[in-house]
Amino acid sequence: MQISDITKQYVQNDVANTVLSSINVDIEEGEFVSILGPSGCGKSTLLSMVAGLLKPTSGEIRLQDSVITKPGKDRGMVFQQAALFPWMTVEENVLFAIRDMKNKEERVKRAHHYLKMVQLGSNLKQYPHELSGGMQQRVSIARALAMDPTVLLMDEPFGALDEQTRLRLQQELETIWLQTRKTVLFVTHSIHESIKLSDRILVMGTRPGTIIADIKVNLPRPRLRTSEEVAELELNISRMLEKEIDKVVKEELKQ
Numbered sequence: 462m463q464i465s466d467i468t469k470q471y472v473q474n475d476v477a478n479t480v481l482s483s484i485n486v487d488i489e490e491g492e493f494v495s496i497l498g499p500s501g502c503g504k505s506t507l508l509s510m511v512a513g514l515l516k517p518t519s520g521e522i523r524l525q526d527s528v529i530t531k532p533g534k535d536r537g538m539v540f541q542q543a544a545l546f547p548w549m550t551v552e553e554n555v556l557f558a559i560r561d562m563k564n565k566e567e568r569v570k571r572a573h574h575y576l577k578m579v580q581l582g583s584n585l586k587q588y589p590h591e592l593s594g595g596m597q598q599r600v601s602i603a604r605a606l607a608m609d610p611t612v613l614l615m616d617e618p619f620g621a622l623d624e625q626t627r628l629r630l631q632q633e634l635e636t637i638w639l640q641t642r643k644t645v646l647f648v649t650h651s652i653h654e655s656i657k658l659s660d661r662i663l664v665m666g667t668r669p670g671t672i673i674a675d676i677k678v679n680l681p682r683p684r685l686r687t688s689e690e691v692a693e694l695e696l697n698i699s700r701m702l703e704k705e706i707d708k709v710v711k712e713e714l715k716q
């Protein structure tokens with residue numbers, strides 16, 4: 462995927478606010494890339510443009526040589542809230558996402574395969590309200606994977622979960638990624654989460670949002686908090702982010 466010269470402005474009351482400027486990134490097939498940055502730097506805006514939900518003001522995003530202009534089946538999206546259909550069972554929610562598949566037997570087989578992968582093989586007939594937040598999020602991951610997208614786009618998928626569930630889902634996502642080797646673009650606020658999961662971390666600065674560091678994480682997996690290299694990287698990134706946050710605080714004080 463090639464993100465080239467992206468700028469994004471939001472216009473409100475005839476005033477243009479540039480939220481992203483000069484975003485250039487090439488993402489290899491199979492890479493797990495995290496986007497980290499202070500609140501409001503434009504992470505979700507960037508992901509929404511890759512999803513085709515928003516159009517860039519200038520620049521273009523290419524996936525397998527096609528310019529992205531709208532949402533497509535080649536991109537599966539997982540949001541902070543699972544957004545499942547409450548009147549459908551777990552199985553039906555996944556089947557609905559792949560309703561275009563003609564062969565019913567194959568369709569059911571595929572839904573079950575991914576639901577088993579996210580440890581929900583015994584919850585097929587349950588409804589979303591009968592599941593915990595973590596389980597609901599697992600359904601939305603299975604739903605996105607079942608569509609067999611080229612890229613998985615994840616916008617703070619574990620942000621609303623408690624710490625224990627979050628750690629468990631991080632491990633599961635890592636296992637799934639090692640099995641499927643999908644390209645993943647993952648927005649998070651957690652430095653540790655990004656180090657644990659990614660091949661590469663894009664650190665964003667703000668006002669306007671730009672990429673201030675592109676860090677390759679060449680550490681063996683699984684990456685433990687107790688590892689010296691992990692702790693050192695965590696400290697370096699947190700210093701970068703603190704600088705950006707200080708910049709915002711100073712600007713706000715001036716106003």
Ligand SMILES: Nc1ncnc2c1ncn2[C@@H]1O[C@H](COP(=O)(O)OP(=O)(O)OP(=O)(O)O)[C@@H](O)[C@H]1O
Pocket residue numbers: 471472473480498499500501502503504505506507
């Ligand atoms: N539809 C919109 N209209 C106008 N401004 C918007 C709109 N959506 C987002 N913004 C502004 O664009 C900037 C970037 O927002 P965005 O949600 O992409 O940031 P973010 O990095 O994902 O933030 P967070 O980490 O808090 O989720 C913010 O200043 C936000 O107020």
